[in-house]
Amino acid sequence: MIFGPTPLAEADGAILAHTVRLKGRVIKKGSVLDGDAIAALAAEGHHSIITARLERGDVPEDEAADRLAEALRGNLLARTRAATGRVNLTAESAGLLVLDTMRIDRINGIDESLTVATLPNHTIVTAKEMVATIKVIPFAAPGAVLHLAESMARSGRPPVAVHPFRPLKVGLILTELPGIKESVMEGTVEATRVRVEALHGSLLPVRRAAHEEGATAAALRALLKDGAEMLLIAGASAVVDRRDVGPAAIVRAGGVIEHFGMPVDPGNLICLGRVGEVPAMVLPGCARSPKLNGFDWVLQRLFAGLVVTARDVMGMGVGGLLKEIEVRPLPRGEAPKAAPAGRAPRRPRKIAALVLAAGRSRRMAPLNKLLVNDATGRPMVVRVVEQVLESQAHPVIVVTGHERDAVQDALAGRPVWFVHAEDYAEGLSASLKAGLAALPADAEGVMICLGDMPLVSTAMLDRLLAGFDPEEGRAIVMPTYRGKQGNPMVWGREFLPAMLAITGDVGARHLAGKHADRVAEIEMPDDAVLRDFDTAEALAGAPGIFPARG
Template identity: 70%
Template sequence: MIFGPTPLAEARGAVLAHTVRLNRRVLKKGTVLEAADIAALQEDGHASVVAARLESGDVPENEAADRVARALLGPLLTRSRASTGRVNLFAETAGLLVVDAEAVNRLNRIDESITLATLAPYLPVRAREMVATIKIIPFAVPGGVLDVAESLAQQARPLLSLHPFQPLKVGLVLTELPGFKEKVMEGAVEATRDRVEALCGTLLPPERCRHEASPVSDALTRLRRAGAQILLVAGASAVVDRRDVGPAGIVRAGGAIDHFGMPVDPGNLICLGHIDGTPALVLPGCARSPKLNGIDWVLQRLFAGLAVRPADVMGMGVGGLLKEIDTRPLPRAEAANAPVPAQAPRRARRVAALVLAAGRSRRMAPLNKLLVPDNESVPMVARVVDNVLGSHARPVVVVTGHERERVEAALAGRPVLFAHAEDYAEGLSASLKAGLAALPPGLDGVVVCLGDMPLVAGPLIDRLIAAFDPEEGRAIAMPTFRGKQGNPMLWSLEFLPEMMGITGDVGARHLVGKHADRVVEVEVADDAVLKDFDTADALRKAPGFSTVA
């Protein structure tokens, strides 16, 4: 690849290295220059541009990212469209992400042009959560380099695999000693139930017994008969040896102890065993707390269908210090109440949604199109809001204006906030600004949805959220269908001052041209993003609205 200043006479087919703002248009970084682009540059007085020219054997960035993504893609993983040399990989379902860290490192060491970033190994993920991103650094990759990366990504052991959580039944034995507080027992049950249900499991009715090996054994046997697929023992006294009461109860029930202790704190005093292939664990005392501890790491693997062997437990030490270091010198009773130091936790972007539902529907008068029912008698605005609620955008703010009371009544019972645009008659900008003013603090962005676009589904909004990354230059996420720009659009709140300055019957779309270098286009598979409905005839042709009068 040849990179640098390029005379316009040699620039056709070259890739523009930096965004160029012309009098009448903006040429974005990454544009493959055509004759019309070169003519516009010449008309604006440019004699050359900084560009990349591909040589024989070079593979363009999007094609290269696409090929690496195809090689990495496995069951229960999905991907985004290649854009600006990037493809993101997503989980199709909730589960545990397994990463071959050494293989990822080998791929990243092939050449500086190809990079793969993943979440940490053995991390639980939600459905539709991003798990990895492939980024091609320059505008093209030598074909030979790409061949090596593809070969490594297609190796027998996958670099990335998603293991879905299974709906397992869990049995819990609680042992009692004289004077043991009932509140502690209740807390252990509640914390265990929360853990199990978060992993898609069910906690069977707990068994309570004396803190002795024989009653523990009998309780475990009863739970196995009840269908328990994982057995847990929460002792009234912490286990201190693999021959203590809890482990002895497992052995007495016909089981064996596989490992005692783990290099994870909190969670050191865990005991792992089995009874006829059913995992049987004696919990550390910290399992009574809902805070992250070693038992969480073990349960996540078991619910994902992965074996937990002694070697696996011994390998959990790196990253296993889960309690902040400055609380460690404190006595445990004090440490439990000490404030937790600030951290930078991994979190998704906080994106809210606005649904603009204030218009007067003049072209469908005397009907208010937002209240026209579909074939299931659901008003259009309710269908739109239900679609938005099917995404990860929160909160959802509905902007009302014309026939405010009827619109709010149509949305009764839905978990939305309302913002009323008193000056809605002044046009779209008034509704937009009323909604923006109602947003809570602490958000990263807002997706602006139109109340007359009932075909836009929640997963499409989630694709915009996944593509949104202001720090990476993707501060405006816009859907496209076959190259045509559509709605809804997701905006970083860095644009809030400009959006609040808009007047008249217009939205914020004109800001796209002004900030073209901050836009990411998300190509979608259908034209729902292009379809709003202003007349009864048009709405009648929409899926699900054939009964419109």
């Protein structure tokens, strides 16, 4: 193609490069100049004009776009008419967009004249949604370049295709252990039902089984007799090995395990297998939540009729960090609410912190232990609060009671909220409930810190906060040192009603025993999480922190 200034005497049949405005007439960019146009240009004093002139073998932009679109177009794709060198491909049906990304990259790398842009691979699409656009950049493409691009596009399955979702019958097994709340089981069923129905499937009557290999295998066989075309196991306890209860049950039912784990978070602890040709999966704990996780990616591909191999799963790592990322809303009526079609900036979890500083300090009377200065001259409660303020927790709420004014004066100027427990003398639960009542409505959890544990560092607090992940089953996080459980603890919002019902001089630790399946223990490097300071003897046992006292 020849581009540049062209004498009007040679411009017949050339393509106008830029729009020209004349008196009473506009000749648009891309117009093929004819005798009338040339005469109009000459009448207004033009002697030459910038044009593109095709050379032997060049293919005009619309024809080139049309030919490349046809070569790329696969199953269930419609196309628009070529205009200004562009053709759009649209889905004819809801389904999963499947691309050969390597071939598309190779086509885009042939020559700057040809471009192919698509939605991300494995995006859920709806009927009439645009999935790709082919654009010829100049006014023509070299014929040899176009021929090579067409050959690449046709060398195998079409690089762009939509795979419709199949109306699969899905069997779900819930395994049970003592202490599992019924609300958790019901939530798992509902989250699974929403996922399955969004992909045009249906959920068979749910079966329950004891959390052991034989009972789960029997339930799998029963679901196959019911006509299940996909098998899902939601374990009472997260699967941690190929030989764990869920995977072992698949093998016992006559199946095989093809892969355990995936580089997607949340969703790491997923196990993929099959019984005959029927896909069988042990779900990660995060599948109890409707939020996007790696299970969604596998489920979408299976419903679209794709075979999901171990290599496919291991290739999901790039883009697989889904934790705490809000996906953009989807204008797709048939898509799950949390489809992985895009992402917004990462949003840290909002976890508030309560510092309980209301106690009467009876064992250290007449001193108030919270106001005892450390070796740097800081009162104990100030040391605790400053370490909490430097952590990722926000906001920090200090619950006062005994010597309220003195505690608030010691903390003056620091960005904390104060809440007074009027009935602090009734015991620890009163302080706890006063603080919980002040939590912001959007807090996902709360870290409960004791005002008399000044050795717990900010780094320890942040380790606990990082371990909090209700979707992965870590809704209660507690520190340990050499197997002993300590403080502070992080609690998910789901436990607030039970915590607000506690009475007497006790905290919430006993609730952790009732929800063992939701507890994560974080081992700490020293015993700071075990050490509170109720007595003068305890203070004397922290040389270098608190000065010796008589």
